[in-house]
Amino acid sequence: MKSIIVCADDYGMSREVDDAILELIEKKRISATSCMTLMPNWKASANRLKELEGQAAFGLHFDLGHVASLGKLMLSAVLRTLDKSAIETTLNQQLDNFENEMGRAPDYIDGHQHVHAFPVIRDVLASVVNQRYAVETPWIRRPSVPLTGHDSALKAVVIQGLNLGFDSVIGKHTNAQTNSSFAGLYSISETANFPELMEGWVNNLDNHGLIMCHPAVEGANVEHSLARIKEYDYLRSDRYISHLEANNVTLVTHPE
Numbered sequence: 001m002k003s004i005i006v007c008a009d010d011y012g013m014s015r016e017v018d019d020a021i022l023e024l025i026e027k028k029r030i031s032a033t034s035c036m037t038l039m040p041n042w043k044a045s046a047n048r049l050k051e052l053e054g055q056a057a058f059g060l061h062f063d064l065g066h067v068a069s070l071g072k073l074m075l076s077a078v079l080r081t082l083d084k085s086a087i088e089t090t091l092n093q094q095l096d097n098f099e100n101e102m103g104r105a106p107d108y109i110d111g112h113q114h115v116h117a118f119p120v121i122r123d124v125l126a127s128v129v130n131q132r133y134a135v136e137t138p139w140i141r142r143p144s145v146p147l148t149g150h151d152s153a154l155k156a157v158v159i160q161g162l163n164l165g166f167d168s169v170i171g172k173h174t175n176a177q178t179n180s181s182f183a184g185l186y187s188i189s190e191t192a193n194f195p196e197l198m199e200g201w202v203n204n205l206d207n208h209g210l211i212m213c214h215p216a217v218e219g220a221n222v223e224h225s226l227a228r229i230k231e232y233d234y235l236r237s238d239r240y241i242s243h244l245e246a247n248n249v250t251l252v253t254h255p256e
Contacts, residue, residue: 003252004202005034005179005210006235007141009112012045016220018117020232022048024215025056031236031251032210034061034110036091037097046101057231057253059138060098061109062091062116062125065066074162077118087124091164105133107253110141114159117143117166126173139255140170141210142178149200150186159185172232179255181205184212195234199243208255 008021010027010032010047024030033056039045049058064073067086076082096104109125110116116125117197129137142162145156186192201211216228234240244250 001205002205002247002249004205004208004249005032005057005186005211005253006030007034007057007059007212008130008216009034009110009111009212010036010071010222011061012036012039012042012241014216014220014222014226015041016218017214017216017222017228018045018048019236020215022052022219024232025052027236028055028251030056030213030215031060031238032057032108033108033251034059034108035098036112036187037060037094037101038063038066040113042097043101046098046102049093050102053186057107058102059110059141059211060094060106061110061112062094064115064121065112066090070115073115073118074158077120077162080120082120083126084120087121088128091124091128092132095128099204105131106138108139111145114143114163116140117163119162120165121170123173126169129174129176133230136174136252137175137177139177140174141212142167142170142182142237144182145185146181146183146204149183149204151189151192152187153187156185176251177255178206181209182212185211188214188224190224190230192230193241194227194230195237195239198240199235202243202247202249208252210255 010029145159215232
């Protein structure tokens with residue numbers, strides 16, 4: 001038996017994203033969802049999510065999209081010119097927003113576009129986690145992207161480079177557990193064969209590894225909407241469940 005986490009990102013981004021994620025949690029097709037607590041409808045999204053308390057892990061999807069573009073964040077992180085104080089302020093705000101609406105701390109923390117693992121940002125993350133959660137520490141998503149098993153090798157190389165040192169910082173400076181391995185990276189193109197990709201990730205992921213996904217129902221006015229619908233369609237399919245069962249894979253909410 002292999003235990004893995006299947007985590008849907010971007011909860012709170014839109015009604016259509018929320019609808020897909022809530023349905024997939026109820027049907028036990030995913031085991032975690034990462035919440036964007038700066039979204040204008042976060043309060044309403046949180047109220048819906050609380051109805052499924054105990055059925056999946058609920059985490060913070062740390063977002064810095066309002067601070068700078070991804071390209072600027074990457075460059076500033078590598079040059080170590082990011083404003084640590086500003087990052088700390090928005091991280092605490094997003095954690096406060098999560099706690100205020102959910103009534104508890106997040107089960108885990110990850111980052112939109114993996115920003116939580118970038119240089120400088122990961123140092124702030126470790127510091128804030130120690131300040132806020134020294135006793136009951138949320139687990140932290142480790143975006144250890146493989147170079148194969150997807151259609152985005154260049155993107156994987158960039159993420160791997162930005163993540164160098166992440167394991168050391170989190171391991172040395174926090175009590176947080178992390179997932180053993182990671183998958184889910186691909187072009188997010190409507191032409192990508194998501195079922196085939198997903199089944200490969202399930203097969204190759206280590207025990208206690210994590211697969212990220214980005215489902216949405218039809219009508220979503222968000223980036224990569226057609227690819228998100230394809231993800232949703234597969235994750236609610238009999239084919240997906242049959243593949244998990246055939247490979248003796250079970251979904252869990254924690255990497256231990």
